[in-house]
Amino acid sequence: MKLQRVRIEQVRQFRKPLVLDSLQPGLNLIHGPNESGKSTLVRAIRAAFFERYRSTTVDDLAPWGDSAAAPTIELDFEHQEKSWHLTKSFLKRKRCNLKVGTDSYxxxxxxxxxxxxxxxxxxxxxxxxxEHWGIPGLLWVEQGTGQDIEQAVEHAGDHLKSALNSLVGEVASSGGDELIESVRSRRDTLLTSTGKPRGDYLQLERDRDQYQQDIEALEERIRNYQDQVDRLQELTREYEQAEEERPWEDAQRQLDQARERYQQVERLEQDQKQDEAALEQLLRHQHLLKQNRDHLENLTRQLEGRKAELDRAQREFEQTQASTAAITSGLADATSAYETAEKQLEMARLLETRTRLEQDIRRLEQQNRTLCQNLDKARDHQKQLDEARAEARVNQIDASAVKTLKRTEQQLNEETIRSQTIATRLSWQLEPGVSVTLNGAPIDEQGEKQLLEESSLAIPGVGTLGITPGGEELASTRRKLNALQQTLAEQIKTLGVNSVEQAETRLAAYETARRTLQHAEELFKSVAPAGIDPLASEQKDIEVGLDKARAQLQATPEPDTSQGVPDMAEAEAAFTRAAGRLEKAETEEQKHRADLLTRKQARDSASAEWQRLAEEEQSPERQQQLRQLADDLADNEARKTELETRLRNREQEIREARPNMLRQDIERYQKSISHLRQAQETRGRELRDIRVRLEAWGAEGLEEQLNEQRAKLEQCERRYQELHRRALALDLLLSLLTEKRQALTRRLQAPLQKHLNHYLSLLFPDASLEVDEQLKPGTFSRGTELGQIVELSFGAREQMGLISRLAYADLLREAGRPTLVILDDTLVHSDSDRLEDMKRILFDAASRHQILLFTCHPQNWNDLGVPPIDLQSLKVQAVAAL
Incomplete structure (x- = not known):
């Protein structure tokens, strides 16, 4: 089967007709972005085959919001060297017509x-x-369902088995089914489908395990009883020995001694810290005394330095003051030059402004004239455009519908001529005065009529003659003729015309108006690309700009050119030089004032500091302070020596006492006392617990319980072994019978397995995929890996699903059944290497089948070897054809 052309109209987003034709017999790559209509096209193909034309549950086919739509799908395909043409309409215009070669249905x-x-x-x-889709449901893969193949194979199973039987004949016999089912029934009473025990067999296995667990528990309790007796004797001896020796009391005495030694060391450390603090305070006081002494002794040297600084500051002030006159004169010259350059620049700017405004006025006047001319032309072209649009609206008609109408009229004429050639011809010549009626209507004395339907001829005085045109071909021709007449009437009514000639006249007038409209639009866009309103707005803006420029020119004064006006560049250069000179002179003047003020402040500060030091150096209080500082330093040194000696001696005493070790001894003795007391308490509690447990266990009779359970286990084991041997025998017999049955089934599956292995070797060279009795892909093996296909990754399942479908297609083709493969956005989860292998598989399968591949990722299929079909481009062409 080779699909050649698809045409849809009023289907979801395709309100206007969309035609997909020139489809190749092999691979066809159809691409478009999301929401471009790929899934709609696939849905239309499915609806053309799967949905009843009279169905009322296909509202999803209608365009959104259009309750009056009649979704229509036309398909042209070839099968067994015959052309098939299918037309199916839903909802508001329900019909289905199929033409196969020269036959019509x-x-x-x-x-x-x-x-x-x-x-x-x-x-x-x-x-x-x-569940209704059968073979197409298997070969037509909807978006996101490529990995789900089990249900599709199940729904197509009868057709697949029919194809296999036509290839190899009926090899599966049901003669041994009753025996297999009988063995399986007996086996199933003892074993599950996976070989696990069930029923009495399972209960015996559970009882046996329970008896074994009970025996092991009793044996364990007996061993524990004996261990507890031994533990009681040992624990009693340890408890009595500890109560006699009481080791925790010795540890308590050692703890008290360690605490007393540590308290003595703590008192020494406290005294040491007090003396260290006193020594630190003494050192700070000594440092302050030395600072005061050094300050008083350095006063004379400071006085000499201040005198030198005063002399240097006086000289620098006098030198700075001497350059004041020259700097003031330079500033005045720079200011005069700047003012002259500023006036020259202002006149140059005035002259340039007037020149620019005059040029703008001339340019705007020219633009205004051009825009006025374009505006007049645009209004004329707009008038022509409106007239052409009105003419196109009056005569608008669907060209494809007119073409279809003409084709229907031609078919009707041909069918009328054909009916005339095979109709029953009735001719008559009556005697004068004789009255005869045909189908209740009187006829003339002489005439002729062709009859396509059963008729009656009434002759007065004679009776009624029945005339029945013969032949199945005539009945078929009559039905076709009625159908064509009805179709022609519906098409004429839909187009709103009275005849085919009127439709052709309107179409010619519509096409002429469209050409005129296109020419007028081109002329209009040549003078007003954005429209008349923007062009008029632009012309108004030009007029406003022109008035503004004229006003600015009138408001700009004319410069005095009697003394000569330099050009703009020369005036700006002179102004820049004068501004730089003035800025430099101002900077030098400001810097000079700052330097003069700084020198004066430095001289005054140096003079005041020198005067203060001179007065302080001669005061009697300073001499008294020097003598007092010497006495304080000597007393401080003696106290310092005494403290340092005492600290060294005490540090030695503390170090010999080792306080860290004393703290560790205290902690060790505390923990030892706690552990010794806790261990003795634990022994006491354990002794009480063991005595209680031994008394309880001794009363239970554990050995008698053990012997009783061993007897029950022996009886259960005998019965379990009987059922175990029976289960193994039934399982072996069923396995042998099933293997024999499967050998016959594999002969039936061989053709399908052959095609499946062909594709699988291209994707996984070292792998195998088996099909079960229902022809579903099941066990997948590769090397040492073994599992079901459903256990593979999502992408691998999608790939296996596609190659399985291609194998089914090969099987159907070999059996002479039609095949068409439709893939909607499949293999999107494949990596680059696997996708490359799948492309090879698709290209190979396309040599035997027609494949329609829909995708929104055309870049992934550039190397598929076929020209892509852009769905967006088809939509644009469809709109342009209207």
């Missing part, structure tokens, strides 16, 4: 013909579902 007959061809069925009521 309609309504239910056409739908059943399609279902028989492709291998699917229609629902009795409601929307079509997956």
């Amino acid at each position: 309609s309504e239910d007959e056409a739908e059943e013909k399609l279902a028989e061809l492709l291998g699917y069925q229609y629902p009795k009521r409601g929307v079509s579902k997956a």
